[in-house]
Amino acid sequence: MAFTPATLITSLALFLGMLGLQEAGRRLGKRQLARDAGGGAKAFGTLEGAVFGLMGLLMAFTFSGAAARFDARRQLVAQEANAIGTAYLRLDLLPATAQQALREDFRQYLDARLATFQNPLDSPVSRAGAARALQLQNRIWSKAVTACKSEAPTPPTMLMLPALNEMIDITTTRAMAMNQHPPSVVYLMLGALTLASALLAGYGMAEGKVRSWAHILGFAALFSITIFVILDLEYPRLGLIRVDEADQVLVELRATMN
Structure with missing residues (x-):
């Protein structure tokens, strides 16, 4: 999914809608002033403020939540790098006969994980990487369990399995984090309130004899850009704001495995 074009189109449509509603509100306000020059001003001010x-409030909570989820996704990349690195180091605790094959599996596993996230998530390469990583998880786990059972279990040897378990669990956590977003109704409500605010803002400008294009354009641009940023933060693998820089820790870890 090309989310950036969709976000740009949505933001542009919102911008144009706000311009239209400001003009509509201004005309409604002028008609109201023509009928009743002073009536309803206090009530309108209360409604506008509400x-x-x-x-x-809704925009602040939505932006704060998007920023928090963006940061959490970056942190999960570092956690996965730590989990894979720890498990890789603990291969030294296994019998020497099992280490070489497992190290090669780890290299392929990390390559598959990088392919999963460094390509668009709906792309064939990403899906193939995810499937390959799952296959390698099962292979690594089976080989590690067999290696631990090949000799009398010792405390150092048994440290391998918890590290592998953490390495596998983090993949589910990252998958859930990537798909964690507010319900669509929140965005619909935010868009509706933004358009309603534009109508009220235009109504409030009715007393001016000349349109203030700086206020009209600035109001529409400010809110449409803010909503664009919120949406972009929610999909950090698909938009202009990206979490890809965090993948560098996995790339560096892969380099140490050569």
């Missing part, structure tokens, strides 16, 4: 307050 809508803008609700929109600001």
Whole structure:
């Protein structure tokens, strides 16, 4: 899925919609002023404040949540690198006859994990990488269990299995984190409140004899860009804001395995 074009189109549509609704609100306001020059101003101010307050609160929580999830996804990359690195080092605890094959499996496993996330998640390369990583997980686990049973189990040898278990578990955690987003209704409500705010903002500008294009364009641009950033943070593998830099720790770990 090309999420960046979809986000840009959504933000542009929101920007144009806000411009149109500001103009519509301005015309409605002028009609109201023509009928009743002073009436309803206090009530309108209360309504405007409530809508803008609700929109600001929802936007703040949505932005904060998106930023927190973005940071959590970066942290999970580091956690996976640590888990794989620890398990790789603990191969030294296994019998020497089993180490070489397992080290090669680890190299292939890390390559598969990198292929999973360094390509678009819906691409054939990414899906093949995920399937390959799952296959290698089962192979590594089976070989490690067999190696631990080949001799009398010792405390150092048994340290291998918990490290492998953590390495495998982190893949599920990362998969869940990548698919963790607010319900769609939250974004629909945010968009509806933004458009409603534009209508009210235009209504409030009705007293001016000349349109203030700086305020009109600035209002629409500010909120559409903010929503674009929120959406981009939610999909850090598909947009302009990316978590790919965090993958460098996995690349560096792979280099140490050569």
